[in-house]
């Protein structure tokens with residue numbers, strides 16, 4: 113019999129009461145979700161142990177079954193949230209077919225999450241080229257050699273393919289592969305969530321409206 117996984121228990125009342133003392137914050141308010149996101153990410157950059165720009169990307173497959181995996185945010189602004197991937201991967205195919213996705217940032221060190229939903233469009237070739245050029249050469253060769261989400265017969269086959277691309281491109285720049293680019297999620301809905309003691313959390317929601325955003329609050 114395998115051991116039971118070590119699931120932590122819910123905090124005791126005493127444990128919550130200790131947190132109350134340090135939780136005396138002004139209410140969460142903001143006019144502009146893009147600005148608030150930038151503030152929260154800047155705080156996460158300081159406090160997270162690694163990858164503060166990591167986010168879960170949720171998609172649906174052709175049968176409507178949800179799928180989710182982590183990706184890295186590479187640009188964010190009023191136009192949306194950008195990430196890069198292999199276009200032939202499971203996520204690449206799901207995004208191309210549905211044009212819809214959701215993102216989730218969870219910053220454990222801050223006890224905060226941000227949820228984003230919206231439509232997804234490919235970034236331009238110029239934008240993808242500019243980001244590609246910033247990647248380390250071995251990561252570029254890996255992207256050429258990786259048939260992301262396809263079965264890998266053995267690790268050696270992958271390493272040989274990486275070496276072959278290294279030889280092919282010689283000392284010159286490796287161009288961006290046709291199967292590698294980015295997507296931009298244009299948010300229609302953004303929720304900021306902040307932890308409060310006893311699970312009485314704060315939720316601030318922004319919904320896209322003509323010329324701006326409507327805001328609302330939700331029960332935790």
Ligand SMILES: Cc1cc2nc3c(=O)[nH]c(=O)nc-3n(C[C@H](O)[C@H](O)[C@H](O)COP(=O)(O)O)c2cc1C
Pocket residue numbers: 163166179180181182183184185195196197198201202203204260261
């Ligand atoms: C922190 C973290 C960041 C990641 N960032 C990316 C990324 O930006 N792009 C990407 O293609 N895969 C990224 N991955 C790998 C994906 O989670 C995933 O394994 C891979 O893209 C295949 O997903 P798919 O089969 O659903 O397409 C990341 C994984 C982790 C844990």
